[in-house]
Amino acid sequence: MQIKKAVIPAAGFGTRFLPFTKASAKELLPIIDRPALDYIVREAIDSGIKEILIIISPLKEEIKKYFGRNIELEEFLTERKNFEALDLIKPYEGVKIEYVIQYEQLGLGHAILHAKEFTKDEPFAVLLGDDIFYSDTKPATKELIEVFNKYDGHILSTMTVALENTNRYGICMPKPNQKGPVFELLSIVEKPDPSEAPSQIATNGRYILKPSIYKYLEVQEKGTGGEIQLTDAILNSMEEEKVFSYDVKAKRYDVGSKEGYVHATIDFALRRDDLREHILKIIKELNTLL
Numbered sequence: 001m002q003i004k005k006a007v008i009p010a011a012g013f014g015t016r017f018l019p020f021t022k023a024s025a026k027e028l029l030p031i032i033d034r035p036a037l038d039y040i041v042r043e044a045i046d047s048g049i050k051e052i053l054i055i056i057s058p059l060k061e062e063i064k065k066y067f068g069r070n071i072e073l074e075e076f077l078t079e080r081k082n083f084e085a086l087d088l089i090k091p092y093e094g095v096k097i098e099y100v101i102q103y104e105q106l107g108l109g110h111a112i113l114h115a116k117e118f119t120k121d122e123p124f125a126v127l128l129g130d131d132i133f134y135s136d137t138k139p140a141t142k143e144l145i146e147v148f149n150k151y152d153g154h155i156l157s158t159m160t161v162a163l164e165n166t167n168r169y170g171i172c173m174p175k176p177n178q179k180g181p182v183f184e185l186l187s188i189v190e191k192p193d194p195s196e197a198p199s200q201i202a203t204n205g206r207y208i209l210k211p212s213i214y215k216y217l218e219v220q221e222k223g224t225g226g227e228i229q230l231t232d233a234i235l236n237s238m239e240e241e242k243v244f245s246y247d248v249k250a251k252r253y254d255v256g257s258k259e260g261y262v263h264a265t266i267d268f269a270l271r272r273d274d275l276r277e278h279i280l281k282i283i284k285e286l287n288t289l290l
């Protein structure tokens with residue numbers, strides 16, 4: 001079955017980015033001049049997806065504004081014949097963006113449950129609203145879709161992390177004696193202590209899920225951090241679904257963390273012709289101070 005729909009959970013409190021997140025969505029933090037969430041929406045579109053559901057909280061209505069039209073501004077720019085700026089604010093053509101509100105922030109698993117009406121009985125992509133990926137060849141979600149087209153099961157994007165960091169991710173236990181890059185999983189555990197981690201293969205923010213996941217999310221109890229975890233529902237769904245991990249080639253930035261956000265800002269600036277030389281100059285100056 002083709003993947004036509006994407007779900008972007010963006011309703012979390014964003015406590016790692018306080019005080020900014022007290023009144024504003026971290027998903028709208030700009031990486032240079034474009035909100036992080038816009039890179040994610042583009043990744044979905046570039047992966048062939050035409051219908052997107054963004055899960056927001058009541059405090060994050062501003063996300064709707066960003067993806068909607070601003071007629072006054074369009075008129076202002078048209079009058080001044082500023083077509084370059086006009087081009088930057090035009091809505092995505094042929095793409096439908098919908099919203100659903102998660103009123104209580106009970107965790108990622110609980111957020112995904114809000115997509116049931118939208119995805120119905122189709123498999124769908126999940127792109128976490130605070131992880132952005134860069135690739136000059138293939139978007140991360142497209143990589144996962146290609147894996148899904150060959151393997152029947154949930155597909156999780158992964159990366160290898162340092163042992164001391166396993167307590168920040170969902171960690172996979174692959175079946176033994178497999179070659180990769182796709183691994184069938186035996187188990188998965190949310191944020192294990194390094195001493196208990198089954199591997200250093202960590203989930204990193206992109207998933208293709210089959211609709212059977214809802215059955216498990218509906219009965220999923222709170223887990224790590226007192227939250228309803230997607231990882232736990234994926235684990236329980238293994239009684240009927242295969243689950244595969246795949247090390248995506250695209251480079252991932254956790255822009256929900258301060259270090260990841262600054263890293264993304266620097267890397268994206270260095271990739272832009274209008275900024276590269278300026279930023280390199282600043283970095284060189286800083287380097288002489290080190």
Ligand code: UTP
Nearest residue numbers: 009010011012013014015016105106107129130
């Ligand atoms: P995170 O755990 O990274 O986000 O969830 P958070 O809870 O907002 O941030 P911290 O950890 O407190 O700093 C991953 C994604 O899932 C969404 C978040 O918005 C983020 O994009 N999420 C999380 C929800 O939509 N609902 C939730 O209840 C929890």
